[in-house]
Amino acid sequence: MRVSVPKEPTGRLSDAWRYCVGTGRFELALRRDYQDSLALIQREIGFRYIRGHGLLSDGVGVYRPYEHRGARHVHHSFTYVDQVVDAYLDLGIKPFVELGFMPAELASGDETVFWWAGNITSPRSWPEWADLVRATVSHLVDRYGLDEVRGWPIEVWNEPNLKQFWAGADQDAYHRLYELTAHTVKEVDAELQVGGPALAPGAGDWLVRFADFVASRDVPVDFVSQHAYTTGPAQHVPFGTHQRLAPASRLLEQFAGPGRQLRGTALAGLPVHITEFNSSYRPDNPVHDTAFNAAYLAPVLAAGGDLVDSFSYWTFSDMFEEVGVPTALFHGGFGLLTHRQVKKPTYHLYAFMARMGELLLARGQDHLVTRDATGRVAVLAWAPVDLTEHDAAPAGYTLALSIPVGAPQGTAFALRSSVSDEAGNAWAAWSAMGRPRSPDRRQLDTLRELAEPARRHQALPIADGRVDLDLTLDRHEVTLVEITAVADETPPWWDGSRILGSGNEQED
Amino acid sequence: MRVSVPKEPTGRLSDAWRYCVGTGRFELALRRDYQDSLALIQREIGFRYIRGHGLLSDGVGVYRPYEHRGARHVHHSFTYVDQVVDAYLDLGIKPFVELGFMPAELASGDETVFWWAGNITSPRSWPEWADLVRATVSHLVDRYGLDEVRGWPIEVWNEPNLKQFWAGADQDAYHRLYELTAHTVKEVDAELQVGGPALAPGAGDWLVRFADFVASRDVPVDFVSQHAYTTGPAQHVPFGTHQRLAPASRLLEQFAGPGRQLRGTALAGLPVHITEFNSSYRPDNPVHDTAFNAAYLAPVLAAGGDLVDSFSYWTFSDMFEEVGVPTALFHGGFGLLTHRQVKKPTYHLYAFMARMGELLLARGQDHLVTRDATGRVAVLAWAPVDLTEHDAAPAGYTLALSIPVGAPQGTAFALRSSVSDEAGNAWAAWSAMGRPRSPDRRQLDTLRELAEPARRHQALPIADGRVDLDLTLDRHEVTLVEITAVADETPPWWDGSRILGSGNEQED
Amino acid sequence: MRVSVPKEPTGRLSDAWRYCVGTGRFELALRRDYQDSLALIQREIGFRYIRGHGLLSDGVGVYRPYEHRGARHVHHSFTYVDQVVDAYLDLGIKPFVELGFMPAELASGDETVFWWAGNITSPRSWPEWADLVRATVSHLVDRYGLDEVRGWPIEVWNEPNLKQFWAGADQDAYHRLYELTAHTVKEVDAELQVGGPALAPGAGDWLVRFADFVASRDVPVDFVSQHAYTTGPAQHVPFGTHQRLAPASRLLEQFAGPGRQLRGTALAGLPVHITEFNSSYRPDNPVHDTAFNAAYLAPVLAAGGDLVDSFSYWTFSDMFEEVGVPTALFHGGFGLLTHRQVKKPTYHLYAFMARMGELLLARGQDHLVTRDATGRVAVLAWAPVDLTEHDAAPAGYTLALSIPVGAPQGTAFALRSSVSDEAGNAWAAWSAMGRPRSPDRRQLDTLRELAEPARRHQALPIADGRVDLDLTLDRHEVTLVEITAVADETPPWWDGSRILGSGNEQED
């Protein structure tokens, strides 16, 4: 049955999907590969904010106690903070500030998270923590201007409901941290935006208790944040992990959670940011490298903006060291890009989204249709992922749309770009190459070539202002079709049959 | 029948195909689009020399007579010469110097060629011509060094056997010009390389008479040059031309001509340079934009090096104004690239050649096979063009090869890149777009995307050190297959069935 | 006597000086050197518009008559127009559109101007002229959008009051041209901005008659334009010109002319653009290369914005061919930059202006003082040029200012940048090098190094919120002093005497 896409838009396409993207720890942003990747992503996708851990961890060098004339003092030092934030702004992206983790010399304990050892304990001096927050936020305001920094969300800590990220997952201690931090931020300027609690999925009533706490003590909250992932427990192999996966609809349910939980509380109606999401929460699960991941997430990108103000893909690059330095080019990292800028299928899902128009024409379980100001209609379509019957997943999923175009008749030009198990799939190519852990330059070039979407064009006849678009999708295909009515400039003397190679050229 | 490619090379692949490339008139090299195109071409193809007309024409401003204190003097001025040659060397390409045409103020008549009015008459003062040649060559030697300039061929004039290029096609006058010029060049330095006569096809006995002349008067000649084209007379439409075409084998026959004609003369054994060749000699014949042109020329590139020292594609870019400023992006120009760097199918034929190895393994009527130092085997294959039965040209030309690879067993990784009527064919896409004369930026982006070859990869099983390569070619397809034996680094714990999206992932 | 600069601004500094800059003919913008120069200028100066001749001349290829099926037709072709305007917008500059000169095939006569032969006769078909204007303006609107193009002034022809630029300097014919053109532009869109008459200096009553004409016939005029130069008749030497020069105040008088002349007419109060100005109107007068030129024009840049909406330096680059291809790197060209981006002193005058603040604090016969939003005070000072007593021109002109800074006490950091006969003067360096016509690469590097301003820094003590600035200026010096109150971050343990090299380091 052919789906008729309405001519009149039903609204605007939310850009919650591109509001924010995740990154590895703060000082990785000093790296060239990281910045090259981010530059590419900003050129072809264009995120607005970037969020990651470790701003206050030792590798950034902000908190610097010293002794002078017998007394203890603290320098707050922004050598790397400035280099990173300057680079972000040069690349057209702004920080979504996450305050954490604890500097080792300010920490009350020595529990750490990750290979890079972020300290996850509360401060041993709360006033010094407040000084650190105040100095950091004030410095940003001084350097970048109040107008600019008022636009940067400031989030307090990360996933305090997990013992790995906050010692004991102690909610009372988090409330204390949040309260002090939020007040300190607001002391710098009352219009700065502060929020939390950046919960990992499965937090139960945490958020409600947080709402009660801040309401009871009149603590400032400008936005609420939570994370969303759909994989189960990790089964490890060396340098890798396997997991089971819930349907993608569960991501949308998780997005909807904070709004539902906060209904009736003092925090109802606040902006909700999903400050991390992905299929798997592991940086070593091969799923991230697959076309499956793109097809799985396509409906989430298409619909997530109805539920939240943002949902931030975790993360843009494999330059990420939470479980150590990667031992192979493809290692199941979160990145849209591998090291050295090989594009994964999910990268293209985002790049396709970036070519959608502003006006929403239609949305279904396997498609999203938009139009832009020039009249170009963009169709994003995907082969829905059935997690229960994969072996039967058809390589020939079909989809038929009737698309309104801006001209009553003539032809439309359709450009189709696809990624799938076969096409635009560098991971599959790398597998066929023998999974070289450290590809040489020619192999990298080959991977980059094979990472590009397959592109075709087609002339579609327009009838009554519409074209029929019939798509057959390969296994795990995500495809973008861009349709434009043709303004034919062919001159009257054009005679294709006289062009050499046309098949008729040697007739006299 | 499967063709068995020998394991041992039969020789080295000549690089006569990349020795030189043609260009529009000299001062067009000042343009940014020109230099951007040349930079791209040098990165992906890598020619050694570049040759074009107009070095001494008025637009370059070399010959500058003036009066001072009542006497006439001549400045020789190299403002643009230096800018262009500096740019060439920066781009890794050297000039194949063509001395011509005549400065208007030095000319004996006012006949001109081309929209840009190159004067084609002999000098009104032969000593001033010699001064001009001497000053120009000396300046190049001064600026770039004798060692460098000794490597630059210096060709005297262009196609003097045509009335359009040399007033009256007067051979005696050309001989006088050649003699004076050659001696003048050698006066600057005896090891500079001078040659000619740069004949247009159909020159009859010109070359033999030239050989007789130089032998009889002991005139220096270091190389012989001629041109080759296979189209017939032009049938004009506005801003365009149609022509009939001879088989590509006629190009190879033309290449062989000078050697055959000079046998037994004093010039026998000299290097022969085909300083221009193409299918059509018209800069407004759409054939240059087609995949047909690539398939037509593929056997010429594969075999031409057996016959001559170089054959220079006329020209690398559509930035070319012999019939005026182009009125549409695709206009049948000679270029491998259009303005703004849209790649034509013939561009890819050259880029594919640039990825061939140094060792020649096999060559047939539809294929060329090489190996490089790393063991990579490269197969260039093409659908042969049958000029008499085009309508019957099969979309499914097949080819079967047995290819030796460097490993006795296992698998080989094959990367296939193709252009054809359908794939990697920006001209076809532009036609489907309605042939926009001045595409907007989005259209240019689309054209560039669709101009890339279709790329696929495949794993081929190795048996007895060989893989079977079965190719089916589309209409006018030229394809490159690069084959490498896989060094498998897959770790022992890799279990594809556990990877999400594999089809088995949800089984416990 | 020390001049006390007021603390409170007297207004904002007009940016009429950077509103527009001149350029050589349209298709020169295709050149790489041109675009490299413009990129540099946009980075360090930042003009808003660019204006030059020749948009409709043959080299751009817009007007393209042809025959088809026995009838005459005209294509309007924008191949190069689009390349140039795309490049302009990429470089952050917009076209100030000048409609002219006449395509040869549309011209009523064969009179031309310049080496590059711009046809200066009226159209032989007025309807075809209107078609050409309509097609050109419509194309710009289609490609760049109406909002964008409404911001581009459109000027009709150039200097019609000179016989060199408009056959017979026939004012009635110009009125006819203007009327038809203005109406045609407004037919495309009524809010497009059209104006003229782009008069050369010394036009007498032309402008008043033009005002009368347009008023009497209700012809649209959105702005008025005129040119300003202060040199007298040319005395030629080979490839060069000498002229006498009026004081710079005469430029300001010329700027004031149109407003004064139009007082009481229907055009009173319209924006006035000086669409060309310079000292000499000759592209081969060495004055353009000198520090004298910068010092001469400094008061004009400082004050011109009081009189007109813009005054456009003629021109930004020596890539300019009105008298042919330059025969030497320095040849008296109009450019702020030579070929290959050697900066002339006048370049720095503009670059200094670009570092002035928005708030005007003071202006005198030898200085201009501004402040920006960060509190930085910028002082532009120059050694006034006395045209009558040059030999006596002191190398030691002095100037004493009292400058308000944002701090009551402490010190201020002053950065001083200077060009003069000695410093930042590539022309002087080139003269000392022996005036090489075509400098080699090392010479070009040396010239670029010596073209940079001399820069010094100084710590000035603040007393009562002010610093004393005492300047001694070299011959023809233009200097920029940027003053900022120091926020001292020196730590308490800093002891300069312990730093090696301080002079005390080896004392124990």
Add this chain to the structure above:
Amino acid sequence: MRVSVPKEPTGRLSDAWRYCVGTGRFELALRRDYQDSLALIQREIGFRYIRGHGLLSDGVGVYRPYEHRGARHVHHSFTYVDQVVDAYLDLGIKPFVELGFMPAELASGDETVFWWAGNITSPRSWPEWADLVRATVSHLVDRYGLDEVRGWPIEVWNEPNLKQFWAGADQDAYHRLYELTAHTVKEVDAELQVGGPALAPGAGDWLVRFADFVASRDVPVDFVSQHAYTTGPAQHVPFGTHQRLAPASRLLEQFAGPGRQLRGTALAGLPVHITEFNSSYRPDNPVHDTAFNAAYLAPVLAAGGDLVDSFSYWTFSDMFEEVGVPTALFHGGFGLLTHRQVKKPTYHLYAFMARMGELLLARGQDHLVTRDATGRVAVLAWAPVDLTEHDAAPAGYTLALSIPVGAPQGTAFALRSSVSDEAGNAWAAWSAMGRPRSPDRRQLDTLRELAEPARRHQALPIADGRVDLDLTLDRHEVTLVEITAVADETPPWWDGSRILGSGNEQED
């Protein structure tokens, strides 16, 4: 007294000064600032090799033990090694490989050096160390080719004679490490170059014992390495250090040490590399930022090549974290460049050296004179540093030379570039700015502008093929004078008095 520089060269200037340069730990090379700095340095100086610590430390992730099916295995992983070495080669520099420190999981103890905790203990498994060395060297050979890697010196460990760098400074343990390592390297390929022992100054008889050891056991040694510094013990202030300093001649004595010590041993005559040198060995001594440092080291660069095969400045960039993340832009770091590419005076000493010619004409206590193939004479001169009487250090040290030039008469063009306490001294400017720890963008621009050498030009009269060069040097000045005989191209009609601004222009 005027020193007469001989016309005939006395030999070639050694390029030992540019053979190698030092760097912070290996993975810092992943950073963009690091690579930007290295790119600038390669463009303006051009080192051949680069050497630093930490290739095998945990941050690079080479040594990766894991368990599989109950057994322990080790992966050797080159993800970052390849990224760094690829980048080096792209930047035109090769690794001087230093093997160290110990991976934590392979270490026999937990002693570490530096903020970044390089483990300095011997391996707990010697066979695994050999595996690690073999895998690393083999990987380099596989990736970069044997011909290439044979040119890379491989040094075993760093400063084993210091307890901070090698547990217990245990020489026997080092000998064991060296022996196993050297044999392992040679097993990969016998022509690879291996050496050591990379001694810190003050090693006493270490080197002789090392020579005895390798001779007695026939251990391969291809070169000998040692370090050189001239400061005494550190006196700490917060984030900084002060030290006393020996005269620069002591550096040359240290260079001469290994050759002297090895005379008569089996290692006599081997290449000697000073793989680190500087004034101070502390990365937080402000001396590195000063002009004093440049003047102090100038005679060392001029003469060091007589004594050793290389001497490697420690280090090229302040991107260096041995004592933690820097807390201020200028912090006494080793770098020739600060973070963000502000050039220090010592950078210019190197950049001046890079402009010296190949032929050595003269060398004195305050000057070095060379000529290059084009005839350009380059004079490097410096104000000698008197460590005992600094307060008396004259700001006006004078020097008089008679310089042979390539022309008997006429004039010579002299370009002089200087750094001193006043000129080309970003550190002095930063001090005057109030020592901002994290300068904003405008401040960085100002620092970069003030970091450029002061440049002047001069015309010197030639008499008898010589010019007199009289130099007056500022405090701690290092100056480069480049002298070229002028080929005068001034045309006969040039009349300077007619050029406007010449002082005569208004006379008729």
